[in-house]
Amino acid sequence: MNVYELENIFGVINNSGNICFAPDGISLYSCTGNRIHVTNLQSHVSSVFPVETFRPIKLIAVDSRNSVILVIDETNFGILISVATRTVLSSTNFKDDVLCVKFSPDYPLFALGFEKKIEIWRIPVLTRPVSFTLVRQYRSFITNSKIIHIVWRKRRVIAFTDENRGLILTSKGEIKHKIAFWKLPVVACEYINNHLYIVSPSGVCASYEYNKETKNFEQIEKQLIIPPKNRIHFAAFGGSILAANIDGEINIFETTQFTKLHAYKYDFKYVSLAVSNTGNCIALGNKEYDFLTVYEWKTESYLMKSVGHRTAILSQTISPNGQYIATGDGQGNLNIWMIGSGECIASFNIKQEGDVGEDCAVRGITFAPNSLSVIGVGGNGKIMVYDLIKKKCYRALHPDTHQLDGIVIEPRDGDIIAAYSSEDAKIFLYSIRTSKLLDVLTGHAGPITDICIHPVTSELSTSSWDKTVRCVNFLNDLQTEVIDHPAEVMSISVNSIGTMYVSACRDGYLYLYGCDDKSMIGLIAYRNDLIGGIKLSTSAAPDTLRDGSSYNPTQIMARKEKYVSSVKFLADNDEMVVCGGNSKYVAYYNVISKSLVYKSFVTKDYSYSNIYDFVTSKKLKQNLDKKTKKTIQTKSIYVSPAGKTLSILTDAGVQLYTSGNHAFQPYCLSEAITPEAALEHLSNGNFLSAFIFSVHLNDKNLINQSFRSIPMEEIVSVASRIPIALLSRVLEYLTKEVSGLLFHRAVFFTAALLRFHINTLVKPNISLAQTAIPSSSEYLPHLRNLFKALNLTYKKMSTQSQQALALLNMCLQMSHFLIKKESEKESDEVRSECEKKEEMSESEIEENIKEEKMSENESLEDDIQENKSNEKSHISSNDMSEEND
Numbered sequence: 001m002n003v004y005e006l007e008n009i010f011g012v013i014n015n016s017g018n019i020c021f022a023p024d025g026i027s028l029y030s031c032t033g034n035r036i037h038v039t040n041l042q043s044h045v046s047s048v049f050p051v052e053t054f055r056p057i058k059l060i061a062v063d064s065r066n067s068v069i070l071v072i073d074e075t076n077f078g079i080l081i082s083v084a085t086r087t088v089l090s091s092t093n094f095k096d097d098v099l100c101v102k103f104s105p106d107y108p109l110f111a112l113g114f115e116k117k118i119e120i121w122r123i124p125v126l127t128r129p130v131s132f133t134l135v136r137q138y139r140s141f142i143t144n145s146k147i148i149h150i151v152w153r154k155r156r157v158i159a160f161t162d163e164n165r166g167l168i169l170t171s172k173g174e175i176k177h178k179i180a181f182w183k184l185p186v187v188a189c190e191y192i193n194n195h196l197y198i199v200s201p202s203g204v205c206a207s208y209e210y211n212k213e214t215k216n217f218e219q220i221e222k223q224l225i226i227p228p229k230n231r232i233h234f235a236a237f238g239g240s241i242l243a244a245n246i247d248g249e250i251n252i253f254e255t256t257q258f259t260k261l262h263a264y265k266y267d268f269k270y271v272s273l274a275v276s277n278t279g280n281c282i283a284l285g286n287k288e289y290d291f292l293t294v295y296e297w298k299t300e301s302y303l304m305k306s307v308g309h310r311t312a313i314l315s316q317t318i319s320p321n322g323q324y325i326a327t328g329d330g331q332g333n334l335n336i337w338m339i340g341s342g343e344c345i346a347s348f349n350i351k352q353e354g355d356v357g358e359d360c361a362v363r364g365i366t367f368a369p370n371s372l373s374v375i376g377v378g379g380n381g382k383i384m385v386y387d388l389i390k391k392k393c394y395r396a397l398h399p400d401t402h403q404l405d406g407i408v409i410e411p412r413d414g415d416i417i418a419a420y421s422s423e424d425a426k427i428f429l430y431s432i433r434t435s436k437l438l439d440v441l442t443g444h445a446g447p448i449t450d451i452c453i454h455p456v457t458s459e460l461s462t463s464s465w466d467k468t469v470r471c472v473n474f475l476n477d478l479q480t481e482v483i484d485h486p487a488e489v490m491s492i493s494v495n496s497i498g499t500m501y502v503s504a505c506r507d508g509y510l511y512l513y514g515c516d517d518k519s520m521i522g523l524i525a526y527r528n529d530l531i532g533g534i535k536l537s538t539s540a541a542p543d544t545l546r547d548g549s550s551y552n553p554t555q556i557m558a559r560k561e562k563y564v565s566s567v568k569f570l571a572d573n574d575e576m577v578v579c580g581g582n583s584k585y586v587a588y589y590n591v592i593s594k595s596l597v598y599k600s601f602v603t604k605d606y607s608y609s610n611i612y613d614f615v616t617s618k619k620l621k622q623n624l625d626k627k628t629k630k631t632i633q634t635k636s637i638y639v640s641p642a643g644k645t646l647s648i649l650t651d652a653g654v655q656l657y658t659s660g661n662h663a664f665q666p667y668c669l670s671e672a673i674t675p676e677a678a679l680e681h682l683s684n685g686n687f688l689s690a691f692i693f694s695v696h697l698n699d700k701n702l703i704n705q706s707f708r709s710i711p712m713e714e715i716v717s718v719a720s721r722i723p724i725a726l727l728s729r730v731l732e733y734l735t736k737e738v739s740g741l742l743f744h745r746a747v748f749f750t751a752a753l754l755r756f757h758i759n760t761l762v763k764p765n766i767s768l769a770q771t772a773i774p775s776s777s778e779y780l781p782h783l784r785n786l787f788k789a790l791n792l793t794y795k796k797m798s799t800q801s802q803q804a805l806a807l808l809n810m811c812l813q814m815s816h817f818l819i820k821k822e823s824e825k826e827s828d829e830v831r832s833e834c835e836k837k838e839e840m841s842e843s844e845i846e847e848n849i850k851e852e853k854m855s856e857n858e859s860l861e862d863d864i865q866e867n868k869s870n871e872k873s874h875i876s877s878n879d880m881s882e883e884n885d
Helices: 552-561 617-624 675-683 687-697 700-708 712-720 724-738 743-756 758-762 776-793 798-812 824-839 842-884
Strands: 005-010 016-021 027-032 035-040 045-052 057-062 068-073 077-082 088-093 100-103 109-113 118-122 133-138 147-153 156-161 166-169 174-176 188-192 195-199 204-211 216-224 232-238 241-246 249-254 260-265 272-275 281-286 291-296 301-307 313-318 324-329 333-338 344-349 362-367 373-378 383-387 392-397 406-409 416-421 426-431 436-441 448-453 459-464 468-473 481-484 489-494 500-505 509-514 520-525 564-570 573-581 585-590 595-601 634-639 645-650 653-658
Touching: 005 045, 016 057, 016 272, 016 281, 027 057, 027 291, 035 057, 045 077, 057 100, 068 100, 100 147, 109 147, 109 156, 118 156, 147 188, 156 188, 188 232, 195 232, 195 241, 232 272, 241 272, 249 281, 301 344, 313 362, 313 634, 313 645, 313 653, 324 362, 324 373, 324 653, 333 362, 333 373, 344 383, 362 406, 373 406, 406 448, 416 448, 459 489, 468 489, 489 573, 500 564, 500 573, 564 634, 573 634, 675 687, 675 700, 687 700, 687 712, 687 724, 700 724, 700 743, 712 743, 724 743, 724 776, 743 776
Parallel strands: 448 489, 489 564
Antiparallel strands: 005 653, 016 027, 027 035, 035 045, 057 068, 068 077, 077 088, 100 109, 109 118, 118 133, 147 156, 156 166, 166 174, 188 195, 195 204, 204 216, 232 241, 241 249, 249 260, 272 281, 281 291, 291 301, 313 324, 324 333, 333 344, 362 373, 373 383, 383 392, 406 416, 416 426, 426 436, 448 459, 459 468, 468 481, 489 500, 500 509, 509 520, 564 573, 573 585, 585 595, 634 645, 645 653
């Protein structure tokens, strides 16, 4: 069982905190709730730190070396995170309200600005304690002012208050100095090249130089950079550049004489700014509209432009090739995200004329089997099919209903889609190719909650509140099978090999039953595992509560409310199911042992009301005055066909988890496996060990050298003894080699590999002792890619490629992938023959091949002799008939 780790969050980009650049200008940090979102502007790859705070983030700051990040949440709890390891180094509670934070450019210090004081803290280093240390506190001369800006000048701190006072603070004492006296507080300030620059909201920019004799800042230049009626809302310095947001127009000035260099308008009037240290890039963000943009003003191009969902995300899914993830919200927006980079590559809107409110909400999404088109259904009762290449809608289907809640697609040819309406309890079958309504399935007496389709037989299964699951094969027009349950069925799923169904009910159990006879084969209790997180109820009267006493009715009610709303099989291991619902946990179960493997948090953000494990009456009274009550829950779960990624839709966005792929597999790897050892085996003529060593090390040059050094007469021997754990990697390598210059060698090796390992590729792995060995479902994408590459090579070399294509067809048409099934006797015979062939030595394999050729020649000679004898007998019979005549 692979442990899934959080990789990214989609649909939410910048909804809390501030934005800031790394000192090198390559990375951009933003806040996604209580997590840090980092984007690499060179590779255009984004990710999320696994560290999270207990409240939404308010402020973040990066040190001058890009080694640590200081994060402060809404409760003024600060944590220090290492950028390299993405782990927490230290944490502390600052208690008072932190208004601004600034790192020293030369020393391991940072300054915090509060309402009536300033504090200097030392960050932990290797030679000092690994915790925050308070160095100095200034509060005697600050009466009723708020510190809104802080600037470092070597060891001195320059602070600006909301009363327009500039204060210079030293380590020896405090110097009160009025740098500027303006009507409005300072918008931005920075110390660059021994000059202090400050900007007023009215558009006045001034530069000051420090005089060592008077120990004061003297004004050098003062200039008005905007018309009198305009106003600067946000401004930021970077290098020798000043960027100012003037009523929605971004103006860029140089700081020596404040001359205007560039200007462009933006869609939103109020945006926050951040400028890189080089001054080339400007980041624009808005927490209300959840957008984040990076603009390079010299080339007038956007390095990044991402917009999140302004309303709650209602649906999501993963593409069959595992490259894209689609999300839909309540305003009709359907966004397609690239999983590898986190970039939004397409955005559609299913809203039609006359749609109001929830009519345009995207309630269900699915991808076509080729991942080139996406299908969305919504509250307007329409099915919209979009082309991801042309970025437009090419099909619009209109069922006879006012709302659709979910959709699935037939996995083989992708022509037939099934969309269901929860309120009408109907299922509409459509053909995308002809845009015709094929059938309308009915029978449920209550709202439909979930739908799934069998990967082999295309059997359609639906769950409902009427405590039943109905299964029907719409391709063969078979009779509908009804499976009764003791409670409302909330979700249903089928494993990737099509042998087992799992359904989740509100009574606290997962029901397992076989796909063939629909008989129950297992039962898993999940309710006690989802307990945790009591929803703060506002229905209780505050007079009836005693301070300090626990609210037991709330805890009992919270236990009864825990149920699973989505359950899915993990594609990389059909022994495991993952489920989540009205809880802060996501649980993973083993269907063989019927036990919990582990469970993980959806979030640890205490701003949600159902995160608390224990509620007292005092805590309830504190929350009664709040108008909004956010709750965290799992709305849906999807697993990629390859089993490498897992997406969970929550109120905090779509969380993407990966199984933690590495460059090499650590099992069966020893110190003896080195590049030098592989080259030594290659020079000694041990081609099998050299090839296995190079594949283990995952060195492309070494793999090419060892593979191309194998003699043609040794290929069959090497291919027959490839370890099972390396089959997927070898198939991936052969897919590239088949289309290369040495396609003859690659095709011959592919044919031998498929012939000797057909049993492993077809039979699923269900042994608990072989969890390190991939299951047969993992080979499916590699086999499909290899099949496409061989089709292109077919004309170049017909004999061997025809044999390899036949073997691939045999693999892809087995019961593990498609409809056809083999008897147990034939599969056992194939397995025994393959095991015998794997145990043969090289000489025995060559002798067997020669014997097979000799037997083929002998059979051909026998056929020829039989044909000759038949011709002679036929001639003699004709002669006899003529003589009789």
